[in-house]
Amino acid sequence: MINISQSTSTRPYLVRALHEWCTDNGFTPYVAVLVDETVQVPREYVNNGEIVLNVSFDATSGMQLSNEFIQFKARFGGVAREIVVPMGRVIAIYAKENGQGMAFPAPAPTPAGAAVDATAASDSPPEPPAGSPSNSTRPQLKRVK
Amino acid sequence: MINISQSTSTRPYLVRALHEWCTDNGFTPYVAVLVDETVQVPREYVNNGEIVLNVSFDATSGMQLSNEFIQFKARFGGVAREIVVPMGRVIAIYAKENGQGMAFPAPAPTPAGAAVDATAASDSPPEPPAGSPSNSTRPQLKRVK
Numbered sequence: 003m004i005n006i007s008q009s010t011s012t013r014p015y016l017v018r019a020l021h022e023w024c025t026d027n028g029f030t031p032y033v034a035v036l037v038d039e040t041v042q043v044p045r046e047y048v049n050n051g052e053i054v055l056n057v058s059f060d061a062t063s064g065m066q067l068s069n070e071f072i073q074f075k076a077r078f079g080g081v082a083r084e085i086v087v088p089m090g091r092v093i094a095i096y097a098k099e100n101g102q103g104m105a106f107p108a109p110a111p112t113p114a115g116a117a118v119d120a121t122a123a124s125d126s127p128p129e130p131p132a133g134s135p136s137n138s139t140r141p142q143l144k145r146v147k
Numbered sequence: 148m149i150n151i152s153q154s155t156s157t158r159p160y161l162v163r164a165l166h167e168w169c170t171d172n173g174f175t176p177y178v179a180v181l182v183d184e185t186v187q188v189p190r191e192y193v194n195n196g197e198i199v200l201n202v203s204f205d206a207t208s209g210m211q212l213s214n215e216f217i218q219f220k221a222r223f224g225g226v227a228r229e230i231v232v233p234m235g236r237v238i239a240i241y242a243k244e245n246g247q248g249m250a251f252p253a254p255a256p257t258p259a260g261a262a263v264d265a266t267a268a269s270d271s272p273p274e275p276p277a278g279s280p281s282n283s284t285r286p287q288l289k290r291v292k
Contacts, residue, residue, distance in 0.1 A: 009172045009247065012165065019164035020157065027154045102154065 013089050013106055014069040020095045020103050021057065021067060029097035030058045033072065036093050036108050042086035044078045055085065056098070158234050158251055159214040165240045165248050166202065166212060174242035175203045178217065181238050181253050187231035189223045200230065201243070 017033070024031035033055050035041055037048050047053055055076070059065060062074040062085075072087040096103025162178070169176035178200050180186055182193050192198055200221070204210060207219040207230075217232040241248025 009174070009242075009245070010168070012168050012247070012249075015164040015168040016161065019160040023155070023157050023160040029154070097154075100154070102157070104157075 010069060011089065013092065014067065016104060016106075017072070017089065017092055017095050018067045024095075024097045024103075025059065027097070029099050029102075030056060030061075031103075032096055032098050033057050033087070033092050034094040034096075034105075035087050036091050038091065040088050041091050042084065044083055047078060052093070055087070057095075155214060156234065158237065159212065161249060161251075162217070162234065162237055162240050163212045169240075169242050169248075170204065172242070174244050174247075175201060175206075176248075177241055177243050178202050178232070178237050179239040179241075179250075180232050181236050183236065185233050186236050187229065189228055192223060197238070200232070202240075 021031045023029075035043065035053050035055060037043060037045075037051055037053055041053075043053050043055070056062070057065065057072065057074065062076045065074040066072070068089075070089060072085070072089065072092065074085050075082055076085055077083070090109050092106060093108050094103060094105040096105075166176045168174075180188065180198050180200060182188060182190075182196055182198055186198075188198050188200070201207070202210065202217065202219065207221045210219040211217070213234075215234060217230070217234065217237065219230050220227055221230055222228070235254055237251060238253050239248060239250040241250075
């Protein structure tokens with residue numbers, strides 16, 4: 003997967019796209035996050051190492067969806083919290099109402115205390131292409147709904 | 148797939164996302180299009196019912212990526228042509244340089260002369276999720292790179 007390391011991750015672009023799709027359709031965008039020490043979320047809402055966040059404009063303020071982070075303020079149990087999620091830790095974004103969305107490969111586990119490069123760590127081997135044309139000019143295509 | 152028919156297609160959002168990713172990374176975005184009578188392209192460049200179009204800003208003018216169409220002007224063999232591609236006919240978008248991108252299900256064949264609803268026709272059954280969590284709140288997630 004040499005090429006991927008030479009380019010930025012598509013993940014933030016896809017996260018923004020699905021966030022926009024949800025918003026345009028009146029759906030509530032949820033993101034599932036694989037929590038580690040680089041993720042700033044209320045730990046009391048983390049379950050099995052994951053947290054699901056409502057990232058709708060209605061539920062948040064100051065939403066920023068950059069290539070590096072999802073960052074916003076939201077209230078948890080009435081308390082305002084500042085949330086920071088590195089894009090590489092986002093493992094899914096989907097509409098609360100119907101579950102439609104997209105999942106991403108989970109980042110590989112990192113040694114405790116090691117510096118985390120979540121984007122690079124997410125370069126797990128691709129799945130075999132399903133039904134993709136045997137065209138050598140596009141070997142890395144992933145088929146989605 | 149009842150839910151999908153109640154919402155707009157994610158395809159234009161994903162096409163725009165990958166187009167932006169290509170552009171930001173200095174790659175040349177190509178789209179593969181399944182041609183039918185709703186697709187306005189130079190027929191002499193259609194191969195096996197498909198055409199691959201360079202949709203970079205460098206190669207086109209007046210590029211529009213709406214929820215319904217990809218529309219732009221480009222030169223083919225020195226001749227300026229107006230290109231119109233319904234989003235539902237886009238079967239892939241990828242970087243020319245490394246093939247990274249995304250493929251979409253091909254629209255189902257339509258009877259000759261029938262009105263084409265490419266978006267609805269693309270609602271083929273989803274692939275089985277690979278490695279996705281057994282969480283009933285997100286049954287329609289598609290896993291991608």
